[in-house]
Amino acid sequence: MNEFKPLVFSGVQPTGNLHLGNYLGAIRKFVALQENNDCIYCVVDLHSITAQLVHDDLPGQIRSIAAAFIASGIDPEKHIVFNQSAVPQHAELAWIFNCVARIGWMNRMTQFKDKAGKDRENASLGLLAYPSLMAADILVYRATHVPVGDDQKQHLELTRDIAQKFNIDFMEHIRRGGYGVDIVVGEEPIHAYFPPVEPLIGGPAPRVMSLRDGTKKMSKSDPSDLSRINLMDDADTILKKIRKAKTDPDALPSEADGLKDRPEAENLVGIYAALADRSKEEVLAEFGGQQFSTFKPALADLAVSVLSPITGEMRRLMGDTAHIDAILRKGGERARERAETTMREVREIIGFLQ
Numbered sequence: 001m002n003e004f005k006p007l008v009f010s011g012v013q014p015t016g017n018l019h020l021g022n023y024l025g026a027i028r029k030f031v032a033l034q035e036n037n038d039c040i041y042c043v044v045d046l047h048s049i050t051a052q053l054v055h056d057d058l059p060g061q062i063r064s065i066a067a068a069f070i071a072s073g074i075d076p077e078k079h080i081v082f083n084q085s086a087v088p089q090h091a092e093l094a095w096i097f098n099c100v101a102r103i104g105w106m107n108r109m110t111q112f113k114d115k116a117g118k119d120r121e122n123a124s125l126g127l128l129a130y131p132s133l134m135a136a137d138i139l140v141y142r143a144t145h146v147p148v149g150d151d152q153k154q155h156l157e158l159t160r161d162i163a164q165k166f167n168i169d170f171m172e173h174i175r176r177g178g179y180g181v182d183i184v185v186g187e188e189p190i191h192a193y194f195p196p197v198e199p200l201i202g203g204p205a206p207r208v209m210s211l212r213d214g215t216k217k218m219s220k221s222d223p224s225d226l227s228r229i230n231l232m233d234d235a236d237t238i239l240k241k242i243r244k245a246k247t248d249p250d251a252l253p254s255e256a257d258g259l260k261d262r263p264e265a266e267n268l269v270g271i272y273a274a275l276a277d278r279s280k281e282e283v284l285a286e287f288g289g290q291q292f293s294t295f296k297p298a299l300a301d302l303a304v305s306v307l308s309p310i311t312g313e314m315r316r317l318m319g320d321t322a323h324i325d326a327i328l329r330k331g332g333e334r335a336r337e338r339a340e341t342t343m344r345e346v347r348e349i350i351g352f353l354q
Contacts, residue, residue, distance in 0.1 A: 004181055004195040008033050009143035011042035014061035016220025018068050019228040021208035024274045029147040031073040039079040040141055041069055046084045050126040051115055063324045068231055071313035082331030089339035093136035100166050101132050135159040139194045140339045147200040156199040163194035173349045211245040214263030232311055235304045242300040247292045254288030256280045272299050275306050
């Protein structure tokens with residue numbers, strides 16, 4: 001092997017209702033990337049128990065994510081769609097990465113600080129260590145690229161740190177086993193087993209904000225359902241939520257610089273741009289100078305036209321759980337085969353008897 005084979009990996013947690021932010025920030029990217037890449041898309045159900053151990057209907061939540069993948073246009077025959085817990089090699093590599101990573105690295109993770117809050121001593125060990133599981137999710141397939149929202153960029157940087165430390169610590173073992181690729185990190189040549197993962201971040205709405213507060217990310221956990229557009233919302237509900245979305249009294253600007261310090265306006269323009277596959281500048285060229293009373297109905301119509309076909313297909317798929325389960329089962333078998341190839345080599349590199 002002279003270079004790492006390009007591979008895209010990403011996953012979505014099965015917690016709460018999928019919303020517009022999940023679609024624009026993740027799933028739509030997944031669909032686009034499958035056209036020219038080898039892709040593995042995962043329902044990361046092991047991650048779902050880090051912050052909330054007991055769920056009322058975890059199987060239903062897992063199926064709904066898989067349904068959203070497929071309804072949005074992901075092809076589970078050409079690519080791999082599966083649930084994480086069906087591939088035990090994720091957890092096996094995560095333990096190894098727990099021993100590679102440093103406690104200080106985990107303590108610096110912004111999301112851990114946010115989710116653990118002031119009562120950090122009462123947070124689960126899984127919540128602290130889940131970035132190493134995320135690294136294992138990616139690297140058990142030796143994936144090279146990960147489409148993520150900008151809020152996950154820090155975790156991708158940690159994944160690179162874990163990969164680099166493993167590569168350096170075990171470099172002679174990797175070379176002796178006949179594995180790995182010669183790469184340069186900074187100015188240092190390294191014989192690497194794991195690739196330096198690159199995040200794929202971009203588009204006019206890489207981070208969709210709450211409809212009730214433009215300074216906060218759109219979230220499944222927000223107590224107000226009016227803060228988000230769920231993928232299962234019907235047309236009337238979408239119209240109502242956009243009509244009630246928080247704005248300011250000024251007209252839309254004609255240029256993107258005019259959105260500065262106007263978080264709600266910037267969010268709605270960004271959502272329109274992402275749904276229409278246009279830039280913010282193009283949207284403002286059309287709507288600049290107009291009031292939100294004109295812009296909101298146009299945004300609602302656009303959102304309904306894009307999301308309604310997905311919602312309808314999701315409902316159809318959720319009515320046939322045996323079909324979804326069969327897709328996940330087949331995807332799990334294909335994923336396990338790939339993951340076990342990596343783990344056999346990792347066990348040999350470390351020195352475990354097999």
